[in-house]
Amino acid sequence: GESVGLHLPTLSVQEGDNSIINCAYSNSASDYFIWYKQESGKGPQFIIDIRSNMDKRQGQRVTVLLNKTVKHLSLQIAATQPGDSAVYFCAGHIVLKIQGAQKLVFGQGTRLTINP
């Protein structure tokens, strides 16, 4: 079956440093991946996505890298700020039965803590 997993349940970084959060997936059929940020008491918030025909995508302070050979994703956050404290999930898209609907297969999440 499909699975998406994160390497570390927690990550602590100093404010201003770069953060790297890793994720592995098992299903080669996943061709679209998303990183979500979830703050306490809130729903997941979209950060950045990447298609399987790309190996890198950049947003504002965030970069996602995709290595299809080893089925690995990473999220890099530059100059980490206190507001970046949250749980980060990677998710892969799996196509469902009806009319191209897709479900997200989530990893367990990495809790990012920023030290002042």
Added chain:
Amino acid sequence: NAGVTQTPKFRILKIGQSMTLQCAQDMNHNYMYWYRQDPGMGLKLIYYSVGAGITDKGEVPNGYNVSRSTTEDFPLRLELAAPSQTSVYFCASSYSGGRYTDTQYFGPGTRLTVL
């Protein structure tokens, strides 16, 4: 736009009680989803819908029912609440289901405890 809204935010049920979790979106999205999130875990799909009148089961549908009579609303029904249904429930919606454009937007969640 309010985006995806969910009510209630919190609820405590006794074993065997029933309730409906409400979800609405005002983005004219045709696809809607219900997920549950257990402590320390990622989200698992319960049910989804691709439009009014069309729904299907996800990974963990047992104990739940859904209906979709309008584009905007996608309620989730728990018929005989069990402690195993204690979880946080998230509703999500997306526009087309198209392969590369199907970003799902999430509501704030309903925290349900069954005692």
